[in-house]
Amino acid sequence: MGSEWSLVFFTSFVDLGCGLFVALAINEWFSINPQVRWRGAIAVLVALALGGLSSVLHLGHPERIFGAFSHPTSGIFIESSMIAITGICVLAYIFALKRNASHQNLKLITLIGAIPAVILAFAVGDSYVMASRPAWDTLVLPFAYLGSAAVLGCFAYRILVVSPSEHLVTxxxxxxxxxxxIQAVLMVAYLVALSNAPYSDVSRSATQVLMGGFSALFWGGIVIIGLLIPFGLTTLKKESVAPVMSATLGLVCVFIGAAAFRVLMFNLGSTVWQFF
Incomplete structure (x- = not known):
């Protein structure tokens, strides 16, 4: 893995921030829970900042990131631009809240900000789609990242909601x-893509994932921690565990699951590195 750990955290935190901001936009448009506005906006900024910091740490020469801005088609340019635009929209939302802006203006700001947030959540996965790496040559990757953002956003939003009604909790x-x-279906789709990838090799096969060296990471990190435990937490009755506690544990689990998928992806795609 090496320096790719920074990319694991970059994409995970960015997905968290994007998912939560879209949740705030939905919250605003349907006037669900006004109390979540401030804490949600701050949480989005923190998540995006952590993601951006992780991205910079991946670069051997962080100061050279500005050179990427002269190449608008590069993945770094698209990701950096979308992070900046989303961050500006979040700051505009906070400023509007501070100025007690009308609900209509708040709705407009979150709608405008949700668009680059969705694009960013997709783009951080699309950057890895490469024909030169068979294990990455599939559009399942960006959709899996997008699905990860949605799940992370749901759990994060649930933590921040103040005194939710029974209907909202349900x-x-x-x-x-x-x-x-949907995320589980995308994981299956990725395994199918691996099975049908060109230039097959056991080191990046579905068999290696299900029963080989990556099986513990897949079954333990992605399936059990990232999918089954969070799903189980959503079925608990309110009397058995506090909603905020279950949401917090769920967020931790889906974040671990998201990171585990990225670790798996990097390991499956790294088998060609020895040629460079």
Missing amino acids: QLKLLTQGLLV
Whole structure:
């Protein structure tokens, strides 16, 4: 893995920030829980800042990142631009809250900010789609990153909601369960893509993932911690565990699961590095 650990945290934190900001936009448009606004906006900024810092730490010469801005088609340019635009929208949202802006203006700001947030969540996965690396040559990757952002955003939003109604709790549980199922389907789709990838090699095969050297990472980190435990937490009754506690544990688990998928992806794609 080496320096790729910084990219694991970069994409994970960015997905968290993007997912939460989209959740704030939905919260604003449907006037669900006004109390979540301030804490949610600050949390988004923190997540994006941690993601940006992780990205910079990946570079051997961070000062040279400005050179990427002269290449608008590069992945770094797209990611940096979307982070900047999303961050500006979050700051505009905070400024509007500070000035007690009208609800209509708040809705407009979050709608505008949600667009680059969705693009960013997709782009951080799309950057790794490369024909030169068979294990990465599939559009399942960016959709998996997008799904990860949605799940992370749901759990983070649930933590920040103040005194949610029973109806809202039920709706959030159903939404989260649906997103976890979609994420599970995407994991299966990725295994299918691995099985059908060109230039097959046992080191990056589905068999290696399911029963080989990466099986513990896949079954333990992705399936059990990243999918099954969070899904189970959404089925608990309110009397058995505090909603905030279950949401917090769920967020930790899905974050671990997201990181585990990225570690798996990097290991599967690294088998060609020895030629460079």
